[in-house]
Amino acid sequence: MINLFRLTSFRLIFIYTILLVVSVFLIAFYLHLSTARDLKNRVDEDIIKESKMLIRVYQRGGVNRLARSIAQLSQIPNANLYALRNNNNDIVAGNFKDKESLWNLKRLDDGWVSFSSNRNQESINESLLMREQFFRGKEFILQGSFNLIIGRDVSNEVYLWKRFLTNIFSATFFVLILGLFGGFVLSRNILSRISAINRTSIEIMDGDLSQRLPIGSINDELNQLSINLNMMLDRLNKLMTGMKDVSDNIAHDLRTPLNKIRTNLEVTLMSNPTSENYKNTIQEVIQDIDVVINTFNSLLAISRVESGSLSLDKEKIDINNLIENVIDLWEPLAEEREIVLTNQTDRNIELDGNMNLLSQAISNLIDNAIKYGPNGNRINVGAKLEKDHVVLWVSDNGPGILESDKERVLERFTRLDTSRNTQGTGLGLSLVSSSIKFHNGKISLLDSNPNGLIVKLELPKSF
């Protein structure tokens, strides 16, 4: 129980049950009380009216007339009770026969009395034989030592009141038990679900990231919470796996050039080198180290763009100018490889963006197209305006990218050359992707006809 009371759900249900019981009790009690009072008032008025009449009869015609009147009144169906007693407490007139019961009258204020009898039944109502009857009446002391009681059977009201009391208490008790039981069952249900969530959370904390919170069949708040938490876990898991892949790849990509440097240095040291040999080796080592530094720089650049920590300048960019400049940078290298590099940009396209990031993105795409394509490849760069978007593309007739690899290549360190022998860090496209993300744009990799790749960038004109 202590455990139950610590539960919010149980506490709430308990409090509400108590409140409900108390208010039901109060309302019923009030209703009953006011009805009972109305009934009593009617009885009282009736008795007072008759008593006035009978007292007048007595004053005019004495005991005999009174007795006659009483006898007449007693004939009326559902009549009041009358008991006219003399000095010896003998009933001399009236329809009330149980004189012993009148010996212990309970006297209330203002001449009102109440009494009970279980021997007066047959005369009134035969069906209520065994029951004790309750009466309410008024006692009058008449001149000449007579005593008149006019009363009314109020057994029904008394029994009703008694039954009401027992009923309301048992009903209250029943509601209370039901409420507590319901609360217990409900809370236990919620409690078991919460402890299931707790158990799973502990397992996840202990390192089993594949665990997921149980989902029930009813889509309530608790279920929604579990679903959301599960989605959060999925996302975290994906990020964690991504992180792990990235760190594995960093380790791999660092080890390769470092091994190369080490071997180079070892071989130089063993070969009885001249100072010219030393110089050459050191220059080679510097170049190899530059590769490592380059990798780190690219990695940092990507994470800066992605974290948005970069308060990058935005400016109006003339896209044709931008592409022209990047092509200008790559033209000599393309020419060396007999690659035709063409620009198909519409004039006067302007875009709000970061010059450096976009230049680097286009530059990386051209770099890839040259690096992975054959000599004599054709590379086409272009841009056009589509509604409020600028569509940029870099297409080539190179080997293209398999459908299954298209999503993967945008991730860090993905290199489709599994032997990792070709030059490159596997970061070029990731940087393009994060630059485009920074510009609220979209990158898609499409197949070119008959072969090759089209990288399509869609950028909002302003963001």
Added chain:
Amino acid sequence: MHILLIEDDINAAHYVIKGLKESGHVVDHASDGEIGLDMALSSSFDVMVIDRMLPKIDGLSLIIKLRQEIIRTPILILSALGEVDEKVKGLKAGGDDYLAKPFSFSELLARIEVLHRRTNPDTEETFLKVGNLSMNLLSREVHRSNIKIDLQPREFRLLEFLMRRSNQVVTRTMLLEGVWEYHFDPQTNVIDVHISRLRSKIDKPFNENQMLFTERGAGYALRSDD
């Protein structure tokens, strides 16, 4: 060259001082902004290398103070904040060049030497001459030994950049920044191809000494042929 280095990172300072001394320069070192300001005001230097983040007085305020005191010594700003924006702020405060950490020593040395030589502002010259290579910035013509060389606009800008910094090592990054205005480094060394193209125009056709050199692991240099 007499260089003032204001840098609070002892390791970095040590490495820079060692390198500069080995390259034949005299280096004074201050480890915070206050001492640095005193030193900068009390004696004259050829170049100052100032870290962006310094205790007591930060690098930018220090530069602003120096410029207010009408000290025109060329200043190279060093910073871990390698963002373009930071660069702009540094240059606006009165710095002459900006280098992001971590940097290679050759890059730093090349930039210091270029700063030192840049006594004449770029804009005022209309005629450049290195050995028997000459460039007319008005007619945009280039001659070597009185023979005209046809250059494409970009080649012209590349050569101009190299001629203004003749006999000094110019790094790849400096060329990308100065000629293309790019603040990124392409994975593939495209600059090499531009240089060899330029070489095929200014060196190859002439039966004279080579002028345009590739310094392995450092950069490129245009040296006079006499």
